[in-house]
Amino acid sequence: MKIDIKFKPSFAQATVTLDDGEGIKSESGAMVAKSDNVSIETHKAQKGGLFKSIKSALLGGESFWMNTFTANNGSGEVKLAPTLPGDIAQVDLANQTLFVQSTGFLASTPAIEMDTKFQGLKGFFSGESLFFLKLSGTGPLLLSSFGGIDVMDVDGTFIIDTGHVVAFEDSLNYEVTKFGGWKSFFLGGEGIVAKFKGNGKVWIQTRNVPGLGKWLRSNLPPKR
């Protein structure tokens, strides 16, 4: 598999060249274009039956169905891109586990397992999706961000606005907490933040998905 990410950092697109018989799993709706000999198979998001997939769709925010693209009779290519403007980062997992914010998953080798992790009620309160997909295994994984993507090294305690978290290593613990004092929490516009503790990497995005969503809610004409 060869992955070529172009048009970074704002409108990144990954061109994946697959060898004969090789596949890549992607979130639904991510295909831009493909060779004629690349086939598409639509399947549930994770192994382990319907219930786990429903849980993944409801809690993880990722579509219930995923697509696996496979090259047949020779090599072929598929171009993948996320829905929102932003970057794509390739992370090569080596028997590792990464927690990825629900909208941050673009694609991975089919060998990487996907599970969801429930993050508690506080996530609902902030109005922001705080569900993470748990991705484990070995091979390439493509993360997508809204805006630019940065890797921050955490050593000790580090605070991130929940809407800006893309992914983090499982060596880190985190809790969801209110921002500053009560006045700042209610009036300061930050609401709930994620407080990371320990040693490890966090991937952050330079724009906030619910931030744009809320702006659209107040500016788009209502549905009839």
Add this chain to the structure above:
Amino acid sequence: MVTIEPSAQKIVKKSEENMKYNIIGRPDFASIVVNMQANEKIQAESGAMVSMSPNISIETSARGGVLSSLKRKVFSGESFFQNTFTCENSEGELMLTSPSEGDIVHRKLQNEEIILSRGAYVCGDTELQIDSKWGGFKSFFSGEGLFFLKVSGTGDLFFASFGAVEEIDISGDYIVDTGHIVGFEPSLNYKIEKVGGLKSLFLSGEGLVCRFSGQGKVYIQTRNHNSFARWANTWRRVQKSGS
């Protein structure tokens, strides 16, 4: 006051054509700066003007008549009215842009034709003909609208994308999601079809795709305006009945 040069100002594509233009801020938030000569005219999509010198005048009209304008608006997502900018007396500077986040492509047409997707046209030579084109029956189901836009004639043409633009020279068969097409050359054959089996049609999130065959160039955009609009739609408020 201490100020610094904005970084986007350094990203410039300079023209080597008769029309003196720069495309600045590429590829993310591209805009066109035209250095107009006396009596030069440019036609543009309504709302495209950012700024202009005081000696540039603007005239608003339904180009090609009311019926043709209505057809362009209803079927191809273009504005009903077009603006013609004229530079009077001396030189002037006109800046034009597109509403979508993304790039702007220039192409000089030499007595030829290009097919653009809905809403992609930004501005161009007043000599260019702009018309709606039937996209085939299946495009009705693709959410892409029934019509493309056909631009023909001779002159400078500028069109915009959502995301970056990749030019693909097709030789043989190649499949592109309909929401990622910006434009293509009419030498190509195209067919709207479903991707994969029936299960994929309904559940893959890919909807319909365009199968190109033959020889020619396709301009694809790296973001999909249909899926972005659907995403935005999930945030829309619902108007309560009776209000």
Add this chain to the structure above:
Amino acid sequence: MKYSITHNPSYAMLNFTLSPGDSIKTESGAMVYMDEALDVETSFGSGFLSAISRKFLGGESMFLNTYTAREEVRLGVAPEFAGDIQHVELNNESLVLQKGAYLCSDAGIEIKTKFGGLKSLISREGVFLLEAAGTGNLFFNSYGAIIKKPVNGEFILDTGHLVAFEPTLQYKVQKTGGWKSTLFSGEGFTMRFEGTGNVWIQTRVRKGLVDWIMGFLPR
């Protein structure tokens, strides 16, 4: 205080390294990340009335957050929209900002509402202006890329594309071309600047994004 602007021009983020005692005032909701040794205080800016008029006329949040460092810390700040961040250093000067363009500043810079004149009320995008005055660093943001246009003489700008201008410039809000153009050109009202000074313009308009999205959706 040290800063760097990364991911510009499209999804710019402002990264501060603050020394103990350094303060930064930001628009509410702008914090992306921070170390723990920062105190945050939420205030009405320059008083309650000024906050109210900023909210209703200036398009900014009523509240400003002031971050003060206890140790050497990192603080990341970004605007809500796609676009660039520009830095200017004011030296007992002022800069006029379009509503929504203020991102953050040194604590000593005052942010006030400035009324854009009667005609601005009928223009589609509105010309509600803020004035940032004082001495220190000021950071403002755009939708789309920012272009700095030095004006010497006259210059016509679509109202929605304004980000900031120097108060040495005079301006008036006027219709574009004839009445037909004003009503149907999609350009609506424009600002005519006169004099000498810089105008910062943005290459996209938020209202344009709404129309563009609605072009692909059922009404």
